[in-house]
Amino acid sequence: MIWLDTILQGVLLGGLYALFAAGLSLVFGIMRLVNLAHGDLIVFGAYMILIVVSVLGLHPFLAALVAAPVMFVFGWVLQKAVLNRTLGDDILPPLLVTFGLSIVLQNGLLEGFSADSQRISMGALETASVSVGPISAGVLPLMTFASAILVIVALNQLFYRTAIGRAFRATSDDPVTASLMGIRPDRVFATATAIAMLVVTIAALYLGTRANFDPNVGPARLIYAFEAVIIGGLGSLWGTLAGGIIIGVAQTLGAAINPEWQILAGHVAFLLVLLIRPRGLFPRGH
Amino acid sequence: MSILSLDNVSKSFGALKVTDAVSFDVPQGQALGIIGPNGAGKSTLFNLITGNLVSDEGRIDFDGQDVTRVPAMKRVAAGVGRSFQIPQPFEKLTVFENLLVAATHGRAASEAEVLEPCADVLRRTGLLPKANSPAGTLSLLERKRLELARAMATGPKLLLLDEIAGGLTEAECRSLVQTIRDIHAEGVTIIWIEHVLHALNAVVERLLVLDFGRVIGIGDPKEIMDSREVREIYLGIEV
Numbered sequence: 001m002i003w004l005d006t007i008l009q010g011v012l013l014g015g016l017y018a019l020f021a022a023g024l025s026l027v028f029g030i031m032r033l034v035n036l037a038h039g040d041l042i043v044f045g046a047y048m049i050l051i052v053v054s055v056l057g058l059h060p061f062l063a064a065l066v067a068a069p070v071m072f073v074f075g076w077v078l079q080k081a082v083l084n085r086t087l088g089d090d091i092l093p094p095l096l097v098t099f100g101l102s103i104v105l106q107n108g109l110l111e112g113f114s115a116d117s118q119r120i121s122m123g124a125l126e127t128a129s130v131s132v133g134p135i136s137a138g139v140l141p142l143m144t145f146a147s148a149i150l151v152i153v154a155l156n157q158l159f160y161r162t163a164i165g166r167a168f169r170a171t172s173d174d175p176v177t178a179s180l181m182g183i184r185p186d187r188v189f190a191t192a193t194a195i196a197m198l199v200v201t202i203a204a205l206y207l208g209t210r211a212n213f214d215p216n217v218g219p220a221r222l223i224y225a226f227e228a229v230i231i232g233g234l235g236s237l238w239g240t241l242a243g244g245i246i247i248g249v250a251q252t253l254g255a256a257i258n259p260e261w262q263i264l265a266g267h268v269a270f271l272l273v274l275l276i277r278p279r280g281l282f283p284r285g286h
Numbered sequence: 287m288s289i290l291s292l293d294n295v296s297k298s299f300g301a302l303k304v305t306d307a308v309s310f311d312v313p314q315g316q317a318l319g320i321i322g323p324n325g326a327g328k329s330t331l332f333n334l335i336t337g338n339l340v341s342d343e344g345r346i347d348f349d350g351q352d353v354t355r356v357p358a359m360k361r362v363a364a365g366v367g368r369s370f371q372i373p374q375p376f377e378k379l380t381v382f383e384n385l386l387v388a389a390t391h392g393r394a395a396s397e398a399e400v401l402e403p404c405a406d407v408l409r410r411t412g413l414l415p416k417a418n419s420p421a422g423t424l425s426l427l428e429r430k431r432l433e434l435a436r437a438m439a440t441g442p443k444l445l446l447l448d449e450i451a452g453g454l455t456e457a458e459c460r461s462l463v464q465t466i467r468d469i470h471a472e473g474v475t476i477i478w479i480e481h482v483l484h485a486l487n488a489v490v491e492r493l494l495v496l497d498f499g500r501v502i503g504i505g506d507p508k509e510i511m512d513s514r515e516v517r518e519i520y521l522g523i524e525v
Contacts, residue, residue: 163396163397166379166383166387166390169376169383170379170383170384173376173378173379174374176338177370177374177376178376179358179359180338180358180359180362181387181392181436181440182359182362182363182388182391182392182393182394182440183359183387
């Protein structure tokens, strides 16, 4: 029974990784932009929620609601003013610019908040749990997982059921032809990054409430997000969730065997999937 | 009144002058055919009219406005619709979604406003049975029809057709020509680049011959085709 419990914890942890990865996957899927600052943007979002919590005294969930529109606008401007200029046939400029952005964000946060680790307090919710028979799960991890599912369902609805989603898919397919249909790819990309920032805000909420964070934890989150996206197959959001779950389960199983193996086990699982299915579990585009 | 007017338009790629001081007018409602050997600069001329390329010299007026420096997406909204020589559908979108994207953005209209016009375009281009198929699964004729349908969905005043009849069987070509005639009969101005001359001649009222980026003849299709210069250059016939 202890194993079943461990696997459940891993699955729920996978929901958090899927949240980390969903925004990355969205942006890559639409504009082939690999955002190396994605992890730092999540940390940035966590600090923003922290500020709202401490200044306005709001509950973290309400604070995230306040931070979300700010992050949305931030993403729109970031894409329109900076990242759009890096897009083209060459893949190097976006990598360099987002790498630079990552450094700027880390050092900016270090300057503003010091290297002390922080945490967004959820009060009693942090220790609340529900039990079914011998298995119990924390309410917060359950909410994290449920949020991941909701985010993926919402993004899929947006993609396949709305006009903006069609514009996303058309532009992702062929930006030049799309512009001949009257679509403005620069605005479509800005909207996509803005929406990705909403997902980043949700990821930031659970990052900040689950464990301590400091200005330098972004890159490690980015690695998990990358691994989840690649295991799932580029561009498939449900695949990204599956990828997150695989890493989460591998980590908790590794930790159950030997606490030192937690991180290693996640990376090994990633490499094993790559060996067997180099294009990921659910590759898109057939 | 001219809906499109080109005045001394030139475009070079490096040392190669692909469009060389091209001037012509297209009256509202006319169907103009463009012929010329491969590499004569026909598709480049279309790219200059749609705004995919910006001319080095000269001036382009569309519908009473100077559009020489206006970007492609704004020209679509102004009423320039275009089909590609090599069909470029959004392959992962369904046929109907392809039209919806073109219509909502090309006309700056809401989805509700364009549903009926898009369904109408589907019917007229014979794509209704394929409405919900991903565009990537279509046959060549269907892709050509989708090119036409998508250009129509933007609600164009001027429709640019780039070798839309190429590679089709005789019967397919006939039905496509009928569709284009119907569109023209509704008052849409058409400029059509085509190597399939009998298809072209069934629709156009005026013919323009392009060679090495220059206009070497424009006028009545029959007179143009009978002229010695055109027969020598375009058809390669020693007269």
